[in-house]
Amino acid sequence: xxxxxxxxxxxxxxxxxxxxxxxxxxxxxxxxxxxxxxxxxxxxxxxxxxxxxxxxxxxxxxxxxxxxxxxxxxxxxxxxxxxxxxxxxxxxxxxxxxxxxxxxxxxxxxxxxxxxxxxxxxxxxxxxxxxxxxxxxxxxxxxxxxxxxxxxxxxxxxxxxxxxxxxxxxxxxxxxxxxxxxxxxxxxxxxxxxxxxxxxxxxxxxxxxxxxxxxxxxxxxxxxxxxxxxxxxxxxxxxxxxxxxxxxxxxxxxxxxxxxxxxxxxxxxxxxxxxxxxxxxxxxxxxxxxxxxxxxxxxxxxxxxxxxxxxxxxxxxxxxxxxxx
Amino acid sequence: xxxxxxxxxxxxxxxxxxxxxxxxxxxxxxxxxxxxxxxxxxxxxxxxxxxxxxxxxxxxxxxxxxxxxxxxxxxxxxxxxxxxxxxxxxxxxxxxxxxxxxxxxxxxxxxxxxxxxxxxxxxxxxxxxxxxxxxxxxxxxxxxxxxxxxxxxxxxxxxxxxxxxxxxxxxxxxxxxxxxxxxxxxxxxxxxxxxxxxxxxxxxxxxxxxxxxxxxxxxxxxxxxxxxxxxxxxxxxxxxxxxxxxxxxxxxxxxxxxxxxxxxxxxxxxxxxx
Numbered sequence: 001x002x003x004x005x006x007x008x009x010x011x012x013x014x015x016x017x018x019x020x021x022x023x024x025x026x027x028x029x030x031x032x033x034x035x036x037x038x039x040x041x042x043x044x045x046x047x048x049x050x051x052x053x054x055x056x057x058x059x060x061x062x063x064x065x066x067x068x069x070x071x072x073x074x075x076x077x078x079x080x081x082x083x084x085x086x087x088x089x090x091x092x093x094x095x096x097x098x099x100x101x102x103x104x105x106x107x108x109x110x111x112x113x114x115x116x117x118x119x120x121x122x123x124x125x126x127x128x129x130x131x132x133x134x135x136x137x138x139x140x141x142x143x144x145x146x147x148x149x150x151x152x153x154x155x156x157x158x159x160x161x162x163x164x165x166x167x168x169x170x171x172x173x174x175x176x177x178x179x180x181x182x183x184x185x186x187x188x189x190x191x192x193x194x195x196x197x198x199x200x201x202x203x204x205x206x207x208x209x210x211x212x213x214x215x216x217x218x219x220x221x222x223x224x225x226x227x228x229x230x231x232x233x234x235x236x237x238x239x240x241x242x243x244x245x246x247x248x249x250x251x252x253x254x255x256x257x258x259x260x261x262x263x264x265x266x267x268x269x270x271x272x273x274x275x276x277x278x279x280x281x282x283x284x285x286x287x288x289x290x291x292x293x294x295x296x297x298x299x300x301x302x303x304x305x306x307x308x309x310x311x312x313x314x315x316x317x318x319x320x321x322x323x324x325x
Numbered sequence: 326x327x328x329x330x331x332x333x334x335x336x337x338x339x340x341x342x343x344x345x346x347x348x349x350x351x352x353x354x355x356x357x358x359x360x361x362x363x364x365x366x367x368x369x370x371x372x373x374x375x376x377x378x379x380x381x382x383x384x385x386x387x388x389x390x391x392x393x394x395x396x397x398x399x400x401x402x403x404x405x406x407x408x409x410x411x412x413x414x415x416x417x418x419x420x421x422x423x424x425x426x427x428x429x430x431x432x433x434x435x436x437x438x439x440x441x442x443x444x445x446x447x448x449x450x451x452x453x454x455x456x457x458x459x460x461x462x463x464x465x466x467x468x469x470x471x472x473x474x475x476x477x478x479x480x481x482x483x484x485x486x487x488x489x490x491x492x493x494x495x496x497x498x499x500x501x502x503x504x505x506x507x508x509x510x511x512x513x514x515x516x517x518x519x520x521x522x523x524x525x526x527x528x529x530x531x532x533x534x535x536x537x538x539x540x541x542x543x544x545x546x547x548x549x550x551x552x553x554x555x556x557x558x559x560x561x562x563x564x565x566x567x568x569x570x571x572x573x574x575x576x577x578x579x580x581x582x583x584x585x586x587x588x589x590x591x592x593x594x595x596x597x598x599x
Contacts (some may be wrong), residue, residue, distance in 0.1 A: 052438050073442055081440040087433035091365035103357050106350075148437065223354060248486045304581050 002065060004029045004156050004187040005050060011058030012045050012211075019045040021057065027156075027204075032178070032188040035204025036195070036301065040209040043191035044084065047160045049152070051081045064156060071320055080149035080157045084164060088144050090134035094125050097133060097144060101151045119147040123177070127143060139170030146177060157181060159190045163197060195297030205297075215304050223294045226303040228271060230296075233280070233319035234262035234289040244287075247279045267292065349443035358438070358451020362425070363458055374452065382464040383410050387534065388474065395535065400475065407471045407478075408488060408560040409533030415460045415496050416528055416553060419521030422456045422500040423507025427516045430508070430598060449595050453500060460496045464489050470511050478564040488560035491576055495556045498580035501587035508594035532557045552579035 012020040018287035020042045027033040037043050047130050048054040050061055052072035060067060066074040090099045095116050102112035120129045123143040128136060131143060142162065149157060159178065163171040169199050178188060178201055192198055199219050207215040207222075215222060231252065235244045245256045245263045251272055256265040270292055280287055295303070346354075366372050387406055392399025429435050429448065438448050468476070468485065478484055505515045530544060531537070531553040537545050548554050555575035562569035 048436075053436055053439055076440060076442040079440060081437065083433045083436060089361065089365070089434055089435040090432070091368050092361065093368065096361075096364055096368075100357060100361050101437075101441065102442055104354055104438070104447075152441070 002029065003027060005033075005061065005063050005189065007046075007050065007059065009059030010046065010049055010056045010061060011060055012042075012049060012054065012056050018057070018211050020049070023208070023211065023213055025050075025061075025206060025213070027189050029187050030182070030185055031203040032190055032201050034198035034205045035189065035191040035208060036198050036297075037191075037208035038193055040210075041208040043193075044160055045206055045211075046208070047081070047158050047189065047191060049090070051079055051158050052076055053081075060267060077152075078154060078156050080152065080154035080280055082142075082146050082149045082159050082162055082208070084161045088133050088141060088148055091132060092305055093130050094120060094136070094144050094147075095129040097148055098151055101148055105152045112174070113153060119150060123147045131147075139166055139173065142166060142170065142174065143177070146174070154186065156187045160194065161191055163192070163194070171197075195301055199297045207301065209305050214323055219297065220294075222297070222300050222304075225296050226300045228266040228268050228303075229292050229294060231265045231267045231273075231276070231301065232262055232278070232289070232291045232293065233287060236286040236288045240285045243283060244280065244285050247283055247285065248276060251276050251279060251312035262289070266295075335466035343419045346442070346444045351446060354444045354447035355450035355454065358447050359454040359458075360451075362451055362455025365455075366462075374461055377466055380410075380414055380463060381470050383414060384467060384470045384474070391534070398525040403471070403474060403476055404478070404565060405536075405561075406534055407467070407476050408564050409531075410471075410559045411464055411467045411488075412495075412553060412557045412560060413491055413528040413533045414463050415492055416499060416556075417524055418460055418463050419456070419496055419500045419501075419503045420517060420524060421459065422452065423505075423510075423516045423520060424513050425456070426452055426504055426507040427510065428513045431513065433525070446592075449504070449592070453497075453504065456500055457493065457497060458490055461489075462491060463523070464492065479566050480564055491559050491563065491573065492556060495552070495576055495580050498583035498587075501591050505587045505591040505594055508591060508598050527551060527553050532561075552576065555579065 005025060006021065009172065010020045010023040010025070011119070013017070023046060025033075035043050035046060045054065049056045050063060050068060052068050052075050055069055062068075063075045064078045066078075068075050088094075089100075092100065095113075097107075098116035098119055099112045102115045103109070105264065107115060116129070117126070120126045123146065125140060125144060125147070128140060133141060134206075136144065146159075146162070161176050162178075166174065175197070178190070182188060188201075190197070190201060202219060205215075205217060205219055205222055206213055215225070216244060217225065231248065233244050235241060235250055241258055241261070245258055247267050248256050248263055248265050251264050252267055252276040254266045256263050258264070274290060277287075277290065280290075356468050366376065373411075384407070387410060388399055388403045392402035395400040396405065424447075429452070439445070503520060506519055510516050510519060530540075530548050531551045532548060533553060537548040537554060540548055552575070555572040556579075558567075558572035559569055559576050561567060562572065
């Protein structure tokens with residue numbers, strides 16, 4: 001089967017600022033591609049180019065085999081788009097929003113109403129269907145927005161930071177929706193700045209930073225590529241945290257990070273685990289938990305880019321070599 | 326939410342959109358988005374209030390506050406100024422066209438339409454046609470209030486309809502200027518402020534509320550060249566009797582000029598921005 005999206009060398013500049021600097025991208029049909037990156041890394045620009053909203057200055061992209069610049073109409077027949085902010089008409093009711101889109105897509109009036117009712121039901125919005133969207137909560141509006149992008153049964157769905165600003169409950173709900181869509185065979189391109197989200201949903205991950213692709217692979221591959229595992233030690237008494245850190249540092253030779261109750265350290269050789277246990281025992285430190293795990297996506301991002309994913313303000317302050325980028 | 330992970334139930338497969346957009350479907354898309362623009366009136370209490378309360382207030386304030394002072398008789402001033410208030414209300418309402426366009430773009434609603442296989446022109450056509458209906462409602466409200474306080478124009482209903490047609494033509498031309506501003510500026514707030522900036526001199530420094538010959542020479546010259554004066558004079562002539570040909574020709578010329586200049590500018594800005 002051909003890939004749902006195949007883009008090569010995408011370039012986009014805004015008034016001298018390069019938003020996309022030669023982005024190659026492949027989304028496999030039926031899979032979830034997670035595009036990860038901090039604010040300003042080019043995620044939204046990529047989505048806007050691939051959904052025909054923006055013409056690239058260089059490179060080309062095929063969506064479902066159609067060129068986004070030369071055959072935009074054909075591309076639009078395949079895709080659904082849910083933006084960062086909920087792009088529903090706040091002055092219209094939930095039902096009216098969905099009926100309008102269905103009518104624009106050529107549904108007859110009764111068929112449009114049926115489709116709207118079906119989607120409202122699916123997204124638990126039936127009771128709110130008659131109210132203007134401006135009375136909805138953030139989570140409800142996001143669900144309506146997603147419903148709006150599904151009216152035409154797209155085979156490819158773009159989700160541009162779908163859970164930004166949502167509470168954990170709404171976020172989980174949305175994740176379940178995405179999983180359901182993938183079960184239905186929909187290809188999803190998901191942008192996010194949350195590592196956990198990419199880890200939860202994506203089959204493939206592409207990491208963007210300053211308009212360039214800096215890593216691609218499955219979540220597992222990226223974690224392996226970070227080249228290390230994480231040792232976590234939680235002493236029974238938090239008073240022994242510093243002592244435990246000392247032991248771990250002397251054995252592993254790497255610097256530790258401490259949270260409220262445990263010590264973390266990067267480990268390249270898992271063979272040192274027995275030594276850590278022995279030394280902790282010798283120092284009389286009772287251990288409640290000791291584990292060796294793969295790094296989280298946050299840690300992976302940090303390892304690949306040299307800065308954290310969600311903290312762009314700190315990025316500007318801490319890495320002056322990047323401020324001119 | 327447990328049903329969400331289930332396979333989607335089918336309400337009939339999606340109709341296959343045509344491979345290209347025929348002029349007929351472009352018109353259909355435009356009309357659907359006009360419907361959308363009009364539904365918003367119904368759903369928005371503020372807008373209903375704006376469309377009804379503003380004309381009532383303007384007519385009442387101008388006729389009863391200024392009437393006696395202006396012409397010694399509020400009835401005479403009522404007849405003089407009702408065509409002017411009608412023009413002024415609609416011309417002010419054209420700011421709304423730019424504000425609404427700007428809001429739709431800012432909120433990402435246009436992006437949604439543009440990501441669908443829908444005619445590119447449809448959102449713009451829908452916005453403009455929807456606003457033309459708003460302008461007509463505004464005219465109807467002002468004239469309704471006017472009739473309630475005894476306005477009985479000499480030329481009767483045909484005169485009123487002809488005057489309305491002239492005003493709608495000018496409003497249609499002017500709303501392209503507003504659309505251009507709305508597509509050019511960054512925020513709805515900026516569009517509103519900028520719009521009001523030129524709307525006040527345009528509507529007040531004209532023959533809408535006072536005869537221009539009562540103004541000092543330089544102001545009378547400005548008012549005489551002001552298209553709003555021509556529109557108002559044409560409407561006055563059509564409703565109450567009096568010279569029509571000259572102001573009507575000027576109104577036509579201004580309308581054509583505005584459309585010739587701002588229709589291409591607005592559509593170009595629209596293509597760029599959206």
